[in-house]
Each structure stands twice: as structure tokens, then as C-alpha cells.
């Protein structure tokens with residue numbers, strides 16, 4: 001009898017172990033993954049992001065964009081955080097990323113509290129959520145359990161969306177990551193915070209598609225405002241709010257601006273050029289006469305989906321000791 005019951009216990013244990021391993025190898029994350037192994041992880045990250053945000057609110061946009069650029073290239077595996085001569089960080093669209101020091105600071109405190117347990121990929125994912133909340137966005141629960149990648153190459157960053165991508169290309173780049181047109185519009189709503197360099201949109205103001213004319217999709221009253229901020233031949237690194245009038249506030253005014261042809265990037269303006277993406281812009285912006293969608297809720301939902309892109313879990317990858325280098 002005793003032997004039978006020990007056998008049963010062993011059997012149950014083995015089944016549980018197997019079940020956990022299969023779910024992990026299937027690449028799943030779960031809320032509170034560090035509940036017992038590093039219970040303070042969320043508090044440490046939140047406090048670190050908050051303190052950086054108090055000094056410079058622009059850091060929220062930096063962290064959000066960094067998370068997006070991480071997830072789109074080899075999945076959410078902190079490959080964006082690795083330094084080196086030809087890593088992802090050196091790819092052109094990534095040269096203007098900011099906020100690396102915030103992730104490194106959180107990681108060093110977390111390593112003191114619970115060494116070798118929390119991945120940099122999860123730290124970045126949690127920090128992006130905290131950044132959104134500090135900027136006034138709706139909060140959500142972040143599934144964790146990602147592992148850090150071992151590969152980072154600038155050449156892999158080619159699939160990042162570009163500022164002049166037509167809407168069909170934007171949609172297909174998101175579809176390649178299992179993200180829908182709704183996810184695209186909700187996530188690009190991240191442009192409700194942060195800035196862009198004149199370098200990535202001034203061609204729209206003076207010489208669009210070689211016409212020596214401005215982009216006809218820019219609202220005529222918005223054009224002189226943008227021109228004043230980015231004079232022809234002026235400083236290409238001057239930065240301009242993506243969401244005019246509400247740069248640090250995570251709200252729906254970006255969609256109102258886009259709807260009114262006050263989107264700064266060509267890719268923002270192009271959201272109006274497809275009936276599906278246009279409909280989501282209208283729903284998120286609170287346009288009259290269309291069914292509404294709650295931007296905060298949908299953004300959160302799409303962020304969780306984005307955060308599950310091409311996961312490394314279980315025994316894949318590693319838990320880095322420092323976020324800027326593999327172990």
C-alpha cells in the first residue's frame with residue numbers, strides 16, 4: 001500500500017513536471033511568473049522607471065519604442081539590449097532608441113535581490129507597461145517568463161516598419177508577427193507619446209516623392225506649423241512631438257490628429273488610406289457616428305499579443321547577468 005501511494009505521488013509529480021515543461025516549451029508566458037522566485041521584481045522596475053520619468057518624461061516613449069523594436073526582431077528576447085559592433089542596436093532605425101540606462105539600472109538592482117532569475121526581456125516588457133501607465137495610460141497585467149536571446153544582428157532589423165511604408169506593407173509586416181490590422185492601429189497609437197526627428201519626415205514638407213511640393217495628405221493649416229519646427233535644410237536631428245499638443249500624455253488625441261490629417265510621419269498619415277485601418281482610427285479617436293473602441297483596453301490587449309511574439313521560454317536562451325552582454 002505504502003509503495004503504491006509513493007508511486008502515485010511520484011507519478012503525479014512527474015506528470016506535473018512534464019505538464020509544466022510542455023507548456024513552457026510551447027512558448028507560453030504567465031502573469032506573476034516570478035511570484036515566488038523574485039517577488040519584488042515589479043516594484044523594483046516600477047520605481048526605477050518612475051524615477052527616470054520624473055527626471056525626463058520622454059523616457060516613457062523611449063522604453064515603449066524599445067520594446068516594440070525588440071519584439072519585432074527575433075521576438076521579445078532583449079536582443080535589442082546587446083551592445084557590440086553590428087548588433088541590432090546599430091541598425092539605422094534603432095540609433096535613436098533611448099532608455100537603455102533605465103533597463104540596466106533595474107537589472108542591477110534585480111540581480112542584487114534575486115540573482116540569475118529575471119530575464120532582461122521581461123524587465124523591458126514590464127518597464128514598457130510602467131512607462132505607459134506613468135504617461136497616463138491604462139494599466140494591464142504583464143505575462144512573464146521570457147528568456148534572453150543569444151543572437152543580435154543589425155541585418156535582422158530590416159523587417160521593422162519604416163516611416164514611409166505604404167499601408168499594405170505596414171499591415172503585412174504586422175501580419176508576419178501574427179498581429180492584425182486592429183493591433184497595428186492600436187499599437188501605433190503608441191505615437192501618442194514621444195517625438196520624431198525632422199530627418200524622418202521633413203521630405204513631406206518640401207519635396208514629397210520628388211514633386212518639390214508638400215505631401216498633399218498634410219492638413220494645410222498643419223503644414224506651416226511643421227515647417228516652422230523643421231525649416232528646409234535645417235537641423236535634421238531636431239525632435240518634434242508625434243502627437244501635437246499632447247506629447248507626454250498617453251491619450252487618444254494622436255488618433256484625432258491623424259484623423260484631421262495632422263499625423264507627423266507618412267506612415268501615420270497612411271492609416272487613413274485603407275478602409276480597415278481608417279475605421280480603427282475613427283473608433284479609437286471617438287469620431288461621431290461610429291462604434292467606439294476603448295483605446296486603453298485595446299492597446300493593452302495588443303501589447304500582450306506583441307509581447308508574446310516568437311517567445312523563448314523554458315530552457316531556451318538564457319537569463320543574462322547584465323542586459324548589454326550575453327553571459
Ligand code: HEM
Pocket residue numbers: 058060061062064065068096097098161162163164165170187188190191193194195196197198200265267
Ligand atoms: C508602422 C509602424 C511604425 C512605424 C513606421 C514607426 C515609425 C517611427 C518613427 C520613424 C519614429 C521616430 C524615430 C526618430 O526619429 O527617432 C517613431 C517613434 C516612436 N514610435 Fe513608432 N513606428 C511604428 C510603430 C510603433 C509602435 C507599434 C509603437 C509602440 C508600441 C511605437 C512607438 C513609438 C514611440 C513611443 C516613439 C517615440 C520615441 C521617442 O520619443 O523616443 N511605434 N516611430
